[in-house]
Amino acid sequence: MKRILVTGALGQIGTELVAKLRETYGTMNVIATDIRACDANVIEKKGPFEVVDVTEEAGIYYVAAKYQVDTIIHLASLLSANAERNPRLAWNINMGGLINTLEVARELNLKFFTPSSIGAFGPSTPKNLTPQNTFQRPTTMYGLSKVAGELLCDYYFKRFGVDTRGLRFPGLISYIAPPGGGTTDYAVEIYYHAVKNKAYTSYIKEGTTLDMMYMPDAINAIITLMEENPEKLLHRNAYNVSAFSAAPEDFAAIIRKYIPTFKLDYQVDPTRQVIADSWPNAIDSSAAVNEWGFRVEYDLEKLTKDMLEKITGKLGME
Template sequence: MKILLTGGAGFIGSQMAKALLGQGDEVVVFDNVPEPELLEPVRGRITYVRGDAGSEADMYRAVVTRGADAVMHLASIMGGPSEEDPPAALQVNFRSTQIILDACVAVGIRKVFYMSSSAVYRQDAPEPVPDDGPLGPSNIYGLSQMASELLCCWYARTHGIDCRGLRPTWVWGPHRARGMTTLYTNGLVDRFLDGGPVRITNPEEKGDWIYVHDLVRAALLVWNAPAASRRFYTACGELLTVRQVAEAAQKVFPHVAVTYAEGAASSNPYAVDFDDSPLRTEFGFRPEFTIEKAIRDYARFKGVA
């Protein structure tokens, strides 16, 4: 299958491109990066199209002229930058989705994957939040993701496009550098890799950590399935406190000194505990990376292990 992968030069997208190639697909990556360094290991095996997801002309042209059989739409502006520039976020995160779906209708593409986010749920939703839990995002990023989900559902009903996707939690791993939860995830582990000392001011704060390789595997389980019972599935890893993550990191780096304090206010605008049983039951998904295994893998990637 020939797949147009938007955002394919980024943190999640580059891993997705490699996984798609690994299962024998032909991959056309659309991104705005001048030199896609994260794709260097597979540069000769993909077609790279440089374009702006915020440009309606670029986005439409990529869909209708590249002969793709399907589209995986991962391009987005993350939480922090979305709050700083809401018009740009809505253009890239929402309007680009509409352009892609319109273009798919025009050329007869019938299959689309959309990478959404658990940010679509209400922050104060009763936890664990199920897939059909209350939507009500607290920021522009979550709002744009929710709007795109609703758009996908409308095109599925109206035009018969097979739209399906995931709502991942705190995704972390190699190459993550942006996003509101980066401070909690890569930012915390990197302090251990740097040798410390590490001072933690929010040890009891919780979040659901999913390693990027597990997320890509979950996405392909949903993507490759002949059918799906719903449009969007929450994808979880492990629900952990910051203290639990630090303790796992200390097992990998026992020489790093850690101190704990209390009282730091949370900057996380999202719900943290989710029920992803539909993904597990319907597709057999189980995370392969515990937090300790993921930290060891990440350390090897960084050349520290």
């Protein structure tokens, strides 16, 4: 990668990814785009920023050609819980935006990355050590769009030779940008509430184990995958990746090592609980490890220490 266009750059992944890419490849070589203008001085004053609606192919093409990019990292999407509230909008954004950016990649001969998700699995998928290749019948619009997206990227690779790559991300945890309506958002919220209130009410019930990953590991995985020799990539558009699996009470137990009075209770959100119940407990990341050296630095304990320190500083509560 030498010059990179990022869609959805103001989202949870995009905010941190753009910063890391600019640090690695140069500020002016990473073009951040989103459907809304950047008003926080976070991205706009540190490099190129363009307003782009991914449902309009012409706008994506214009920006990609203007900056002569060689790679598109396509992050713009509607996440799981929000997608269930407005499934038609989710389809239009997730699938319409994807095929538009794939077309631009095909026309301009660009490398292409888009994330998939553990949401691509469903209730009939094996729950434990979920294989790389397995039965996928998701029961949500978000999951449906992710399976279709994996297949569409496979199609553009095989039919047109577009160098498409992707990761099935678990729940992603970050202190920098707020989550955007996903089922695993509680794993971010619990740390903020621990610092501010020493208590949290989880919308996911006790005992619901899900795969998770700290954002620095997710960012590193994207860059590592995109820099890998394409000949090594057998499962190029849908690698299982995860750092650890945890339930709400597991987060609480580690938080209490630092905040002994922290309290956790539950008020279950039926919509998000149904989604969570349809996902695996723990997935098998061995294909990513074997094919391109996937690894993580943060387990739950190391992540918790870092999250609490960073949020405390961010909120000025030191």
